[in-house]
Amino acid sequence: MPTTSEAIAQQTRQAASKLAVLSSEAKNQTIEAIAQALELAKDDILQANLADCHAATAAGIAKPLYKRLQLDEHKLRDAIAGVRDVGKLEDPIGKVQIHREIDTGLILKRITCPLGVLGIIFEARPEAAIQIVSLAIKSGNGVILKGGKEALHSCTAIVKAIKQGLSHTAVNPDAVQLLTTREEILELLQLDKYVDLIIPRGSNAFVKFVQDNTRIPVLGHADGICHLYVDQAADIAKAISITVDSKIQYPAACNAIETLLVHSSIAAEFLPQVATALQAQNVELKGDERTIQILSDIATATEIDWQTEYSDLILAIKIVDSLNEAISHIENYGSRHTEAIITEDITAAETFQGLVNAAGVYHNCSTRFADGFRYGFGAEVGISTQQMPPRGPVGLEGLITYKYQMSGNGHIVKTYTGANAKSFSHRDL
Numbered sequence: 001m002p003t004t005s006e007a008i009a010q011q012t013r014q015a016a017s018k019l020a021v022l023s024s025e026a027k028n029q030t031i032e033a034i035a036q037a038l039e040l041a042k043d044d045i046l047q048a049n050l051a052d053c054h055a056a057t058a059a060g061i062a063k064p065l066y067k068r069l070q071l072d073e074h075k076l077r078d079a080i081a082g083v084r085d086v087g088k089l090e091d092p093i094g095k096v097q098i099h100r101e102i103d104t105g106l107i108l109k110r111i112t113c114p115l116g117v118l119g120i121i122f123e124a125r126p127e128a129a130i131q132i133v134s135l136a137i138k139s140g141n142g143v144i145l146k147g148g149k150e151a152l153h154s155c156t157a158i159v160k161a162i163k164q165g166l167s168h169t170a171v172n173p174d175a176v177q178l179l180t181t182r183e184e185i186l187e188l189l190q191l192d193k194y195v196d197l198i199i200p201r202g203s204n205a206f207v208k209f210v211q212d213n214t215r216i217p218v219l220g221h222a223d224g225i226c227h228l229y230v231d232q233a234a235d236i237a238k239a240i241s242i243t244v245d246s247k248i249q250y251p252a253a254c255n256a257i258e259t260l261l262v263h264s265s266i267a268a269e270f271l272p273q274v275a276t277a278l279q280a281q282n283v284e285l286k287g288d289e290r291t292i293q294i295l296s297d298i299a300t301a302t303e304i305d306w307q308t309e310y311s312d313l314i315l316a317i318k319i320v321d322s323l324n325e326a327i328s329h330i331e332n333y334g335s336r337h338t339e340a341i342i343t344e345d346i347t348a349a350e351t352f353q354g355l356v357n358a359a360g361v362y363h364n365c366s367t368r369f370a371d372g373f374r375y376g377f378g379a380e381v382g383i384s385t386q387q388m389p390p391r392g393p394v395g396l397e398g399l400i401t402y403k404y405q406m407s408g409n410g411h412i413v414k415t416y417t418g419a420n421a422k423s424f425s426h427r428d429l
């Protein structure tokens with residue numbers, strides 16, 4: 001007797017195999033139908049989100065996490081616009097990457113194709129479900145979603161609307177599914193027969209837990225312990241504005257900074273100004289001993305602070321004596337997500353961007369740019385923090401694979417071996 005999750009995964013697999021061979025036009029019509037269905041269900045979705053927000057408030061959710069959970073009319077409108085943006089992107093499926101004559105009449109092609117079925121577990125951020133589904137459909141994949149428990153009603157209303165939209169298209173609504181409990185996730189992890197990729201968006205511990213408990217390939221989207229290093233050659237005005245944006249523009253996002261590293265030769269001038277700007281936005285500051293000598297009214301940062309992703313209006317500050325010291329701090333405590341340097345010294349910027357090992361290494365701009373929409377990918381499934389590709393914001397390209405197609409006319413390998421071996425032509429067509 002299959003478990004509920006197994007039955008769901010089986011249905012998703014069947015629906016996905018049909019979706020995989022749909023034309024670009026049919027997929028784009030489907031994406032438009034999803035956008036329209038979400039618009040039609042707008043009131044239900046916003047109502048469901050209100051219920052989630054009330055429950056989360058009663059449970060004492062932290063303010064930045066509340067903002068992440070909240071789906072107002074503007075956020076929903078932007079998410080629906082994002083669906084249509086994905087529709088406008090080039091179809092990533094069926095692209096011929098290699099077209100080669102191996103010998104006369106023997107032709108090799110490498111062609112992009114969908115992965116199959118994706119299992120995506122994400123935090124309590126309802127619009128993520130919308131972004132993920134649009135990318136999954138455009139890349140020809142079925143998708144099984146599981147959102148954070150605080151977003152249960154919102155995700156249920158969103159997926160209901162999406163399925164409603166799909167019911168008028170060439171795509172079977174079974175291609176998109178929602179799981180709602182942790183127990184179902186544990187079952188999902190065992191379903192390597194039906195699921196081709198698991199993407200866990202969550203803490204390092206959760207991503208590791210998933211990796212340790214499944215044979216399905218895992219694309220980890222883990223912690224963002226992001227740093228901003230203000231170099232001795234920084235432009236102070238730029239440094240202040242970028243620090244404030246990187247911290248407060250969306251503090252619960254994984255690409256917000258948690259630690260500010262400041263070169264000692266600029267610290268006395270920079271720190272009081274940046275502290276005023278950050279404190280005006282209610283950011284709580286913590287500093288190492290040298291920082292506290294300049295900013296006497298802030299708390300002391302300890303070893304734990306360098307390891308912490310606050311996801312909140314809190315920032316740890318450390319003074320360093322060199323670019324190398326900043327790089328080595330990031331090497332020790334960074335999570336390979338997004339790291340930035342503020343400097344007018346091009347050599348320092350190049351050294352930082354060359355040596356820091358992270359998915360994003362930025363110069364003179366905010367870490368908050370780490371985002372699929374801002375990179376021009378239309379949307380993102382999340383931000384991969386693993387070393388192997390896909391790395392950073394994952395868009396359509398991260399959801400496809402390829403296959404080799406070969407066509408001959410009775411060709412056999414024996415012809416190309418032994419004393420009278422024929423040579424391959426290996427001619428790109």
Ligand SMILES: NC(=O)C1=CN([C@@H]2O[C@H](COP(=O)(O)OP(=O)(O)OC[C@H]3O[C@@H](n4cnc5c(N)ncnc54)[C@H](OP(=O)(O)O)[C@@H]3O)[C@@H](O)[C@H]2O)C=CC1
Nearest residue numbers: 122123147148149182201202203221222223224254382383
């Ligand atoms: N790189 C990226 O793209 C992203 C990274 N993150 C990172 O995730 C971290 C925490 O985010 P947060 O919102 O608290 O997310 P959590 O790690 O608490 O939860 C994320 C999802 O994982 C599920 N989950 C967590 N633990 C388990 C478990 N043991 N078994 C089954 N399911 C589980 C949750 O389910 P349930 O809610 O039901 O418990 C939820 O659906 C932060 O470090 C953040 O930076 C977050 C989003 C994107």
Ligand SMILES: N[C@@H](CCC(=O)OP(=O)(O)O)C(=O)O
Nearest residue numbers: 123125252253254370371372
């Ligand atoms: N790319 C997103 C942040 C990535 C993300 O999903 O973060 P999170 O808020 O932890 O869910 C953004 O810039 O808003």
